[in-house]
Amino acid sequence: NAAIASGIHPREYTLANIARMKEQLGSLGVLYDWSKELASCDPSYYRWNQWLFLRMWERDLAYRKKAPVNWCPGCRTVLANEQVVDGRCERSGDTVELRDLTQWFFRITAHADRLLAGLDGLDWSERVKTMQRNWIGRSEGAEVDFPVEGLREPLRVFTTRPDTLYGVTFLALAPEHPAVEAIASGSATPSPKAAEIRAFAGRVRKESRLEREAEGAKKEGLDTGAKALHPLTGERLPVWIANFVLPDYGTGAIMGVPAHDQRDFEFARAMGLAVRPVYRTEAAPPDPAAMTEAAPHGGVLCHSGDWDGTPNGPEAIAKAVATIEARGAGHGKVGFRLRDWLISRQRYWGTPIPAVHCAACGVVPVPDSELPVLLPDDVQFRGAEGNPLEQSEAFLKRPCPKCGGEARRETDTMDTFVDSSWYYLRFLDPSDSTRMVDPARAARWMPVDQYIGGIEHAILHLLYARFICRVIQELGLVSVEEPFARLFNQGMITKLNPKSGRIEKMSKSRGNTVSPDELIERLGADSVRLYTLFLGPPEKEVEWSEEGVAGAFRFLGRVHETCSRAFALPEDGPAGPQDTPLSRLRHRTIRRVTEDAERFHFHTAIAALMEYQRGLAEALEAGEETPAALRESARVLLKLLHPVAPHLTDEWWRNSGETGFLLEAPWPAFDAELSRPLRVELVVQVNGKVRGRLDVERGTGESDAVAMARDDEKIRPWVEGKEIARAVFVPDRLLNLVVR
């Protein structure tokens, strides 16, 4: 899209942006080992996407099937969901159609159970692990077959509640379900409603997934006229098509239990279908006519043959599965919400999928010896001719690798998530032209010790990367199953988007980004670094504002002033006593900064440094500390501040007569005893309300504290003449007197 808008070839555009971003990282003083740099648009990288694809194809982990896409007739191209606004193309305004295209998929569902189990051993936040677990969506239930009159194949449904089987009053199919067409055409004679069925199914399939899935959405349906037989009772049940039934969850067909499922209930009420409760909490089940919503699963089963009286729970489900299996009507089954990963893109700027279409041999893989399949250059980007790869004669023409006959190259390219699913392995040696990754290097370095990424990647990228790692492990290139041992998710930077008028995440595609160049020019890289880290905790989202950036600049000025004064003091002289107020402050600050930095809380580390700078300035003023202690304290200030403001601190360090680079100076150590104060303020509460404070020696015991509190003139009026029923004492922090 950027290439179309700017008229610049995507390669040129991408490489220019890489160069610019490297420059910006450099001007911020961010250090990387650029000898390990890679670009996923470089053939030396994407050839391994193709190699991996071929290995997955061999293992049946890559396959083709039909899937609906958003099609803009004006642009003659497929649109991303994001490019569809109110059912129209964002660029041309044309009404978007849903079209079925045969597309390539990765069979991530084959690993669903292992991807779920693998989460347990990861040092990731529960937040992200919960999101992944829910996305994979494991549920235990059963598949049940319902014979349909006039059809050879029974209808198979998946249900998580086989215990409610006696409550089924209808079956419903996704409009995409093959049985829809089977019912319309009929086994002997076409259904009298064939035209109606086809029209309804066609219309619903055009609705977006979001519309269909929404719980509050309008329930739409059509009775096909076909009848299914209840596998246990033999009752004849109507077979409907319903918009809320999704083709790729379960089997694409559901058994309707309106009495105990809210969506089924709404559908039944809208369509005038029967409601039959099979759980009761009272002596009798609720009266269906009086129900206004589905009844929860609870109480005991009723109207359910010999399951009657079984309480809601695993036992009821187990009993139901046993009966269903004994009657040959189905079997217990674990279901997943996870769907296979659609990797096909009908776009130019991606990794070409290494396949050839031959009229005689079908879809044939490109041999490894011919990789990489390169993106051609003889293409135009005008935005109205669909996938540019289809214009390139040189690219399209390729004899069949199998029979040598005339054939045509696959024009789909891969989702860029394929690139990002294994790039961390390529950093080990991006120049290796003989293999994707060297197993010896991988064995030495993997897994990634600490991965850092935005929370917006909590599900898709992180799940795809975990899946691809397992595939690469099966290929014998890495020994680990999980790529990222520890994960830290930074929150997003948000900012007002003038286009939408809303506060949104800052991103290229939304166009609300801020360039650091101007700020660096005005206040220097160290001020920008300091301010950015001081904004707030990195795991939370922060709204961008430049309000406080001048304060960072001022603080650095104060550090310079304080250190200059300290380093102007004579160098020789006695060290002086170990235990002074400044020494305690110094040890306490080293501890706070070290501990805060270890949990990535740079904002509180910087706050500690601000307090420390003020304390040091006051000590310089008071003149009670030795020059050696003051100089040492200034050295510690520069070292602790160095990771945040490396340029200035290093310069001040060397200007002060210190030798070497500050980066090489060791991180200061703290003494645990000296990092704590001698005296503490003990808060005294009476009945939970703060009534006074006692200045006590650290380690003061409960009985001494109670005695001092009783004596204190501020506290006495609150306890005088009352009985102390209880005292809660937290050493060095608090004393709570509960009085009557």
Added chain:
RNA sequence: GCCGGAGUGGCGGAAUGGCAGACGCAGGGGACUCAAAAUCCCCCGGCCUCACGGCCGUGAGGGUUCGACUCCCUCCUCCGGCACCA
């Protein structure tokens, strides 16, 4: 709608069962200066009070606890994800 998260002074935030508002920004007052800028010092949640001090206050309501910003329940608002933005 579903899954996940967040909500604390004018603003960014601190405190993860124990002093609510550290640190900073903005604002007000003062010092320095012929003046300004820069710098430094003081004040800075609300209400009552001359003051000492008291009461209220962490999105709303309820609960657990000696004690709740923190834990539990219900609700509201905002943000992220929802499979083609990556």
